[in-house]
Amino acid sequence: MSLKTWVFTLIVALGLSGCVRTNTIFPDPLREDLTYNWQIVSVEANVSRDLTTTDINGQMPDVDIIWREDGPGDVYLQVQAIMEETMTQAISGMQTSVKGSRKVILISDLVQFHSLTERARSNIGGIHNIDFTLTVVDATTREVLAGPAYIESDVTAFGGAEAAAAVARGETMRVRIIQRVSDVIATYLGIAGDRAVQSGSIVEIGR
Numbered sequence: 001m002s003l004k005t006w007v008f009t010l011i012v013a014l015g016l017s018g019c020v021r022t023n024t025i026f027p028d029p030l031r032e033d034l035t036y037n038w039q040i041v042s043v044e045a046n047v048s049r050d051l052t053t054t055d056i057n058g059q060m061p062d063v064d065i066i067w068r069e070d071g072p073g074d075v076y077l078q079v080q081a082i083m084e085e086t087m088t089q090a091i092s093g094m095q096t097s098v099k100g101s102r103k104v105i106l107i108s109d110l111v112q113f114h115s116l117t118e119r120a121r122s123n124i125g126g127i128h129n130i131d132f133t134l135t136v137v138d139a140t141t142r143e144v145l146a147g148p149a150y151i152e153s154d155v156t157a158f159g160g161a162e163a164a165a166a167v168a169r170g171e172t173m174r175v176r177i178i179q180r181v182s183d184v185i186a187t188y189l190g191i192a193g194d195r196a197v198q199s200g201s202i203v204e205i206g207r
Helices: 002-015 077-090 118-122 160-166 173-189
Strands: 019-025 038-046 100-116 125-139 144-153 155-157 200-207
Touching: 002 118, 019 038, 019 155, 038 077, 038 144, 077 173, 125 173
Parallel strands: 038 100
Antiparallel strands: 019 144, 019 200, 100 125, 125 144, 125 155
């Protein structure tokens, strides 16, 4: 490939995907003096039917929800199941010291779950944009105890041979998303331990 052709290919790729920030952004972690008496007894993941989605296999459709790995079906229910599993994993390592007597519920309200289309995954990849709000309520009274906290938890999305290699070692898109987003949630709740992540942004190629 000539230098001119290589530069043109790079420009096209950047034009299709764009340079964006991969964000891990959340409010300051909850204080232990607030959470010490909590016992999270259930999680609720809300995925509004007002969020937009599409079946078009474009490079980066401008919609709220893109999720293809589970195959044909109700994408809203598929994403809801992913978020429920993510929150359940996030709280699975809660320390005994924060399992108190006040029963609470962890609630997420989805803002964006923009993964990769087949086309994007087959070439350069991109970013899984996972944005949502997180609220903690009393399980009996539904009193809001914390939040709603706006959280951006983007995950680098592999493409081409890198994506195939990741799947071969068990790192499907679902696995990578759940692991990263659950770590972000656990960090916000103050229960992540050595799984804690840093808030911030890096520049990558994506939506």
